[in-house]
Amino acid sequence: MRPRTSSRSMMAMLAAVIALTLASSSAVSDTPPAASAAQQAAMQAWERAAAIGPQHRQLHWFKGRWKEHIQMWMEPGQPPRIEQGVAEVRPVLGGRFMEMRHRGQFMGKPMQGLGYSGYDNLSGRYTDIWMDEGSTAIFVSHGDYDAASKTWTYRGQMRDPAQPGALIPVRQVVRITGPRSYVFEWYETRAGQESKTMQIDYTRL
Structure with missing residues (x-):
């Protein structure tokens, strides 16, 4: 079997990166910061990849x-x-x-x-x-x-x-x-x- 990163692992890593970014940003403020444009684009891409379609x-x-x-x-x-x-x-x-x-x-x-x-x-x-x-x-x-x-x-x-x-x-x-x-x-x-x-x-x- 070819070694490769599974979709599950990639999603987990993405979630961890976003969580760590938000956590570090909110350390100096009680208000959770909004996700950046890049983070929003990444989350939308994952949503499209997981969406149920006609196929x-x-x-x-x-x-x-x-x-x-x-x-x-x-x-x-x-x-x-x-x-x-x-x-x-x-x-x-x-x-x-x-x-x-x-x-x-x-x-x-x-x-x-x-x-x-x-x-x-x-x-x-x-x-x-x-x-x-x-x-x-x-x-x-x-x-x-x-x-x-x-x-x-x-x-x-x-x-x-x-x-x-x-x-x-x-x-x-x-x-x-x-x-x-x-x-x-x-x-x-x-x-x-x-x-x-x-x-x-x-x-x-």
């Missing part, structure tokens, strides 16, 4: 309980393995993100998964993260939305357990197919060839 409300469409029909292609040219599952999706953190909790089967064993999706006001892109009991890695991808096809397309990379150090490009497609249904597709690129290795058809319960 966030758009993701609220996925709220609810879903039946999953899962197909997984383990080898090219072979029929897919079929599994079933249930997913529950809800808005969290004031509606800024959507949380998915998955329960199903994988290779005949129970499998749980947890995912979050949202829209980053600063980058202007959607972000999706996923983790489950099949790995200790957290998969992160970024994408965009096409209104004409009602499709989100995300791209990321995953490490290949069978080839230590190798990174596999991944493309994820989320497409609304009806008022109570959508499909999720997972594509992997290996040796320069992209192929679909998983598809999940969701039906609202």
